[in-house]
Amino acid sequence: MRAITYAEFGSADVLELTEQPDPHIGPDTVVVRVKAASVNPVDWKIRQGYLQGLIDTDLPAIPGWDVAGVVEQVGLDTPEYQVGDEVYGYVRKDTVRGGTFAELVAAPVRTLARKPASLSFEEAAAVPLAGLTAYQAIQRAGVRDGQTVLVHAAAGGVGAFAVQIARALGARVIGTASERNHEFLRGLGAEPVTYGDGLADRVRALAPDGVDVILDFVGDGAVAASVENLADGGTVASIADPTARSEHGGHYLWVRPSTADLDALTALFDAGKLSVEIAQVFDLADAAEAHRANESGHTRGKVVVRV
Known part of the structure; x- marks a missing residue:
């Protein structure tokens, strides 16, 4: 699969588009075909090495925690989802390695919820974190x-x-x-x-x-x-x-993955009580530019990467 990776900490220049093995699927995990991901300030802070000791990073790492996409493969014990389900989530794991800036991501079911019907994949990817x-x-x-x-x-x-x-x-x-x-x-x-x-x-x-x-x-x-x-x-x-x-x-507080809380947000979106603003959308190959845009602090709304 194609993925954005970095092999050392540093500026957005360390981000590269590479070929990586497809992710391993665990018993309580699904593989999501990524349609869109988004950038959060924590992503570039991790990339720069600022959060070492708080969040462990295994290099080379695929960045990204926000995702919206379609379930492509289900694990041994994942009754919540079937292949073809549209989902979104905050795919935070114990270490930063297999993130969402890739064509596929392995996502524990506890990190996902069904995508709001009222949102596009780009809009949904901007929501979770x-x-x-x-x-x-x-x-x-x-x-x-x-x-x-x-x-x-x-x-x-x-x-x-x-x-x-x-x-x-x-x-x-x-x-x-x-x-x-x-x-x-x-x-x-x-x-x-x-x-x-x-x-x-x-x-x-x-x-x-x-x-x-x-x-x-x-x-x-x-x-x-x-x-x-x-x-x-x-x-x-x-x-x-x-x-x-x-x-x-x-x-x-530090935000936690939560299916129930994502479901509550979904209900607000689908009831027309919540909206999301997109500042810019970049292609996966331009992820470094997406990081730079978020890091500048001058955007209003979320920076999204389309996969």
Whole structure:
């Protein structure tokens, strides 16, 4: 099969299109014919070697965790799926080696769900990691109807999902973003505020009684800059700042594969309550350019690789 691989850590220049053996199938695994994959910041951080010690990488490695495709082969004990089923998933394994930037990927059934009927393969591939991160942060923080939620990096890949999911639950959402993304956030149902100096005052002007939940998807001091806006009994959840838990009694989390959570996202998509924005689509041979586009930090929406 064709696959993108890298044999050493480094810039996007280390990514190469190579021929690799077809993946081995385990008893609780299916082989997915990949239609599309997407790039997340964690992909290039792993590629650069930044996460060694936290996430082990076996070189040469095929990058990528997000996938959408069609089941091509089923394992010994995989009653959930049949050949021909359209699926999507967050195919995170114990080590980074056989990822989704390939024509085929072996995916444990616990990492997959049936693809939303309302989404194309490219759109579906853009969902799993970012969508699950947003959904699980919202579940962990206990967001519910009538609450006011402050979402940091609300126009980003994770933040845009969080805004929509919180709104679907009946919450009021205030979202931090640069001015160029304010209209985009209004379209998602959020009230935008500009980040930077004076953020707490701007949030206070919108929510004088404080916010019930702070969701931090950026780090970089966002929790410290806004924690004074938290109402009594409020909750902080962050994917980037451990002080959310250690200093503020909230939650510091790392996204997990979950079929049930993907099914919940699927229901929101197919009910028209959730949408996904695609920034750019690249061919598999141009995966290095896809990594560079994501790494630039200047895209709104997900960068997708079509296989």
